[in-house]
Amino acid sequence: MRRKIGDPELVKGLTAAYSRRKFFVKFILVLLAFATGVVTVMNLRKPGGPDGVTRKGIDVVIALDVSRSMLATDLAPNRLERARQFISRLLTKIPDDRIGLVVFAGKAYLQMPLTGDHNAAQLFVSSASPDGIPLQGTVISDALKMSNTAFGASESTYKAVVLITDGEDHDEAALSTAKELASYGMMINTVGIGSAEGAYVPDPATGEPKRDETGNPVLSKLNEAELKEIAGLTNGVYVRLENSEEAVNTITQQLSQIETKVTGDVSRMNYTTYYWCFAGAMLLLLLIESFIPETKKVLA
Structure with missing residues (x-):
């Protein structure tokens, strides 16, 4: 060598x-x-104690309308921002409930599956915008179907939907879908965003009112009639978002009528590392x- x-x-x-x-x-x-x-x-790591391992609550899916009409400013600063503020306050009132998030416009998407991590829910809500959905419109029936999918097939109780929208539905199947989901034990609470007088929808590119094919400005009005009917068909409650605190109290009071269940919550478990x-x-x-x-x- x-x-x-x-x-x-x-x-x-x-x-x-x-x-x-x-x-x-x-x-x-x-x-x-x-x-x-x-x-x-x-x-x-290993579990360090029983605190936070279990919770007693229900499953709530928040269906948030992120269509362009939610940028209307009849609620300052705009409908979408007021909806975000409402959800943020609602989450603080239901700390033991699992939360899921569905965003919809012309199509519905499951943005966040059911989880006990409310901080993650806050993050997803704050980032929800019309830019995330290429197909515009407002299809409430798709949002309700996607919300039902988020619960899974195993549960027939303990579940509720909070539908937040201006109600300008471009699909006539919303009422029939709501009636079908009510038979599965789902409660749908609706939150109306906007005003009966309506407001012009701003064009993000120009800041001017958005115009339709004929050149007329697009006026978006709150459709309370359909939202009230959806809530009534599913033993839910309708509330018009004017004062966020009052709206949150109305919704949480309605949710409290649903029987709670004890579930494991790994996100809140204490560990010894x-x-x-x-x-x-x-x-x-x-x-x-x-x-x-x-x-x-x-x-x-």
């Missing part, structure tokens, strides 16, 4: 202080440090490795 490297005597002199045993020990220490580092990143033990072991191994030389003592 030494002959392949170079002059055997020269190679022997250059490697006289090399210690194969110490090099092997250093390699093992680095390998162990890497393994403990991997375990550190895994963040091993052990990553620091493995992190300390990793640092100790690296420290020991750094003090071990690769060379051996050579007697003169």
Whole structure:
């Protein structure tokens, strides 16, 4: 082997202080440090106590209209922002309920599945906007069907929908869909956003009122009649959003009539973590490795 490297005597002199045993020990220490580092990143933990493990509440899906008409300013600063404020206050009133979020315009999407993480719900609500849905319009029946899908097929009780919209429905199937979902035990509470007089829908590109095919400004009016009928068909309640606090109290009072259930909630569970033990072991191994030389003592 030494002959392949170079002059055997020269190679022997250059490697006289090399210690194969110490090099092997250093390699093992680095390998162990890497393994403990991997375990550190895994963040091993166990439940630290019963607090927050269970909750007693219901499942609530919030169906939020994000069509362009929700940008109308008959409610300051606009309908969509007032709807966001309403949802934020509602979430503080129902801390033990699981929340799902459906956004809809010309098509409905499940933005967030049912979860007990209300902070995540707040984040999704704050980011909901008409830009997230390419197909514009207001299709309430699709929103109700998607809300029902969010609950899953196993539950027949403990579930409610809070439908927040200006009610300008472009689909006549909303009432029949509501009647069908009522037979499955769903309560639909409706929140009307806007005014009967209506307001012009602004064009985001120009800031001017949006115009239809004939060139006339688009006027969006609150359709209370349909929203009241949807709520009535499903043992829900209709409320017009004028004062957010009063609207929240009305909705929460209605939701309190639904029988609650006890469910597990991992997001609220307290944990005891052990990553620091493995992190300390990793640092100790690296420290020991750094003090071990690769060379051996050579007697003169």
